[in-house]
Structure formats: C-alpha cells, structure tokens
Amino acid sequence: MSAVPNEHILVTGAAGQLGAPLTKALRRDFGAEAVIALDFHDPENPASLGDGPFQRIDTLVRDKLQSLIREKKITTVYHMAALKSNEAVHRPEATWNVNVNGLYNLLDILREQNGAKLIFPSSIAAYGPGGSDPSSLYGVSKRTCEMLCSFFRNQYNIDARSLRLPGVISPEFDIGGGGLTDFSTEIFVEAAGRRRYDCYLESDTEIELIHLTDAIKAMRALAGAPRENVNKSPTYAIHSFTASPGLFAEIIRKRIPEFELAFKIDTKRQDVANALMTDLDDSTARAHWGYQPLISLEDAANELLDQALKR
Ligand SMILES: NC(=O)c1ccc[n+]([C@@H]2O[C@H](COP(=O)([O-])OP(=O)(O)OC[C@H]3O[C@@H](n4cnc5c(N)ncnc54)[C@H](O)[C@@H]3O)[C@@H](O)[C@H]2O)c1
Incomplete structure (x- = not known):
C-alpha cells in the first residue's frame, strides 16, 4: 500500500511488544513519515519499529503530548x-x-x-468472574479506560474504539516478565532447552x-472500519483460541515425547487466571469490522x- 495523503498516525508505547511490530506494519503501509512512534524510553531495538520519526515523551506530560498532536495534525492514535x-501488582499507583x-x-x-480517532487495546483482564467486576488492579484500570472511551465518545463525539485483546503470543517476545500469560512463551523455550517446564498455573x-x-x-481492522459501523458499540470482545499449559504440553510431546510439565503454582496468578472468561462471543466484532483471526492454537504452538528449537 502506498502512503495515504493526510493520514498522520501516532503510536504510543511504540517501544513495547505490540507497539513496535504495529509501528513497523503501519510504516510499511502508510509510509515512514506518516507514522510517529512515541515512548518514554528509547527502543532497545530501533530496527523493530522500522524507519521513521521517534519521540521520547511521557503520556503523563500533557503539554508535550498536546504540542506533538497539534503540530503533526494527528488523525489516528493507537494507544499502546x-x-x-x-507491574500493576508491584506498582499499583503508577499503573493507575x-x-x-x-x-x-x-x-x-x-x-x-x-x-x-483513537484505538484502545483493553484486555481479557477486564472481565471479572462470570462477567462481574475484574479481580485485578490491571483489569480495573482497563475497564475504567473502556468507560473513559465510551464517555468521550458519547459526551464529546470523540471516535474512540476499544477491543479486549486476549493474551498475545509471539516467538519474538522475551520470557520471564512475571505476567499472567507468560507460560505461553516460556513453555516452548523450556521444552526446547531443559525438556521440562515448571509452570506457575x-x-x-x-x-x-x-x-x-x-x-x-x-x-488495524477496527481502526479501518467506517465510523457508522462502530459508533455505538461498547468495547469489542474478540476470541482467537483457548489454551492451557496442558494443551500446549500435548502439542510439544508430539515432537518432544520426553517433555515434562511440572508445577510451582503461583496462587496470585492462579486466582486471577481462574476468574477470566473463555470462549468469548465475538460475533459483533466479526459483523461490524470483519474480525477474522487466521492462526490456530496448533499453528501458533508449533511456530x-x-x-525455540532454532535458538
Ligand atoms: N501483550 C499482551 O498480551 C496484551 C494483551 C492485552 C492487552 N494488551 C495491551 O496492549 C498494550 C500494549 O501491550 P504491550 O504488550 O506492547 O506492552 P509493553 O509493556 O511491552 O509496552 C508498553 C510500552 O508503553 C511504554 N510506556 C509505559 N508508560 C508510558 C508512558 N507514561 N508514556 C509513554 N510510554 C509509556 C513502555 O515504555 C513500553 O514500551 C497495553 O495497553 C496492554 O495493556 C497487551
């Protein structure tokens, strides 16, 4: 796709796991200069964002953020x-x-x-047990952000669109962050190395x-949908696949039969995981903006x- 005239995109959190590959993909399609990357620290691997402008700004420093958005006539923000x-467990106030x-x-x-318009990635952590309030501070912050998007949409006609992302997995991600879905990357690295994984769930x-x-x-599909399709919707639920440590172990054992799945349960993360919803209904996302995931659990696990085996 060649550069689209008058499209000026800002990606906040562009040095992060999702921000960097998103920035790179947008720059490929809209042109390097049309996509401004923003983060409060420099990216560890600048090449992962592709070529293009980078601004070191803290989203809490409003003046700088405002000057940038005004000056660059930003039309779309991906707020990552x-x-x-x-971090919400260890630094609750900073997270809020x-x-x-x-x-x-x-x-x-x-x-x-x-x-x-603004695209906001919420999280499955925003679901509480059986659809009630979320059980983690991270989930509460995400639910609050969804409500802020709705409020600004209704009150000020801001085109804010949010979706609840499941845990994202990729062979590119580092392991060992202490997050809820870390097992989904760690298990493969440990299987390839020690042939054993001590799982916290x-x-x-x-x-x-x-x-x-x-x-x-x-x-990107949500961002590209005509406004009238998404105008009245609350946050969109999306579903791709439901995984578990045991399911991943089964797939691994097809190729590494001696792989051992052992357990050192982290009760805090276990409690949060037990409260999450699964098998979500994403029919509205499919109908309104053509949501259609293509990569299955089996394909993702094998990738x-x-x-991990190549490392
Ligand atoms: N990764 C997942 O599995 C997942 C799942 C659901 C939702 N999300 C959401 O998607 C978004 C991106 O996730 P990610 O995995 O890339 O996170 P990440 O932690 O890898 O990246 C977040 C980036 O934001 C930057 N940042 C933090 N505070 C900032 C501030 N005040 N000003 C400017 N930059 C700041 C950090 O430096 C970091 O580079 C987040 O909102 C996250 O909650 C992620």
Missing part, C-alpha cells in the same frame, strides 16, 4: 502505552496513573483534533490467547516451538 498486569490518566490526557487533547487453566499477527490485524 500502559503498565501491564505484573499511566493507564487511566495517560488515556484521559489523550482523549481530552483529541477534542481539538476534529475527526481524529495448573495444567488445565484455560486462557484466551491470540497470535501477534492476528492481534495487530484486529487493531513457537520451531523458533
């Missing part, structure tokens, strides 16, 4: 800057500030950018996951194992 579940106040700043600034703990390629495709 956030602190995730593990970055997640909620960072989004508030952006939405409020966008009030003066006529017609601009019970074998049959089910968690919704999505491959990075499908997650990026979903955010992660292939990459």
Whole structure:
C-alpha cells in the first residue's frame, strides 16, 4: 500500500511488544513519515519499529503530548502505552496513573483534533468472574479506560474504539516478565532447552490467547472500519483460541515425547487466571469490522516451538 495523503498516525508505547511490530506494519503501509512512534524510553531495538520519526515523551506530560498532536495534525492514535498486569501488582499507583490518566490526557487533547480517532487495546483482564467486576488492579484500570472511551465518545463525539485483546503470543517476545500469560512463551523455550517446564498455573487453566499477527490485524481492522459501523458499540470482545499449559504440553510431546510439565503454582496468578472468561462471543466484532483471526492454537504452538528449537 502506498502512503495515504493526510493520514498522520501516532503510536504510543511504540517501544513495547505490540507497539513496535504495529509501528513497523503501519510504516510499511502508510509510509515512514506518516507514522510517529512515541515512548518514554528509547527502543532497545530501533530496527523493530522500522524507519521513521521517534519521540521520547511521557503520556503523563500533557503539554508535550498536546504540542506533538497539534503540530503533526494527528488523525489516528493507537494507544499502546500502559503498565501491564505484573507491574500493576508491584506498582499499583503508577499503573493507575499511566493507564487511566495517560488515556484521559489523550482523549481530552483529541477534542481539538476534529475527526481524529483513537484505538484502545483493553484486555481479557477486564472481565471479572462470570462477567462481574475484574479481580485485578490491571483489569480495573482497563475497564475504567473502556468507560473513559465510551464517555468521550458519547459526551464529546470523540471516535474512540476499544477491543479486549486476549493474551498475545509471539516467538519474538522475551520470557520471564512475571505476567499472567507468560507460560505461553516460556513453555516452548523450556521444552526446547531443559525438556521440562515448571509452570506457575495448573495444567488445565484455560486462557484466551491470540497470535501477534492476528492481534495487530484486529487493531488495524477496527481502526479501518467506517465510523457508522462502530459508533455505538461498547468495547469489542474478540476470541482467537483457548489454551492451557496442558494443551500446549500435548502439542510439544508430539515432537518432544520426553517433555515434562511440572508445577510451582503461583496462587496470585492462579486466582486471577481462574476468574477470566473463555470462549468469548465475538460475533459483533466479526459483523461490524470483519474480525477474522487466521492462526490456530496448533499453528501458533508449533511456530513457537520451531523458533525455540532454532535458538
Ligand atoms: N501483550 C499482551 O498480551 C496484551 C494483551 C492485552 C492487552 N494488551 C495491551 O496492549 C498494550 C500494549 O501491550 P504491550 O504488550 O506492547 O506492552 P509493553 O509493556 O511491552 O509496552 C508498553 C510500552 O508503553 C511504554 N510506556 C509505559 N508508560 C508510558 C508512558 N507514561 N508514556 C509513554 N510510554 C509509556 C513502555 O515504555 C513500553 O514500551 C497495553 O495497553 C496492554 O495493556 C497487551
């Protein structure tokens, strides 16, 4: 796709796991100069974002954010800057500030950018047990952000669109962050190396996951939908596949029969995982903006194992 005139995109949190490949994909399609990457620290691997402008700005520093958005006449924001579940446990106040106040700043600034839109990645952590309130601070911050998007949409006609992403998996991700879905990467690296994985969740703990390629495709499809299709919707639920440590172990054993799945249960993460919803109904996302994931659990698992065996 060649550069689209008048499209000026901002990706916040562009040095992160999702922000970097998203920035690269957008630059490939819209042109390097049309996509501004923003993060409060420099990327470890600048090449992972592709070529193009980078701004070191904290989303909590409103003046700088506002000047950038005004000056560059931003038309679309992919708001990826956030602190995730593990940081929410250890740094709750910072998580609340970055997640909620960072989004508030952006939405409020966008009030003066006529017609601009914002894509917000919420999380399955926003679901509580049986559809009730979320059980983690990270989930509460995500649910609050979804409500902020709705409020700004209804009150100020801001085109804010949000979707609840499942845990995202990719062979590119580093292991060992302490997050809820870390097993989905760690298990393959450990299987390829030690032939054993000590899992922090019970074998049959089910968690919704999505491959990075499908997650990026979903955010871009939501951003590209005509406004009238998505105008009145609350946050979109999306489902790709439901995985568990035991299911991954079965796939691994087809290729590494001696692989052993052992357990060192982390009760905090287990409790949060037990409260998550699975098998979500994503028919609205499919109908409104053509959501269609392509990568299955088996394919994703085999790709992660292939990459781990090559390391
Ligand atoms: N990775 C997943 O599995 C997953 C699943 C569901 C939702 N999400 C959401 O998607 C978004 C991106 O996730 P990710 O995995 O890329 O996270 P990440 O932690 O890898 O990246 C987040 C980036 O935001 C930056 N950042 C944090 N605070 C900032 C601030 N105040 N100003 C500017 N930059 C700041 C960090 O430096 C980091 O580079 C987050 O909102 C996350 O909650 C992720």
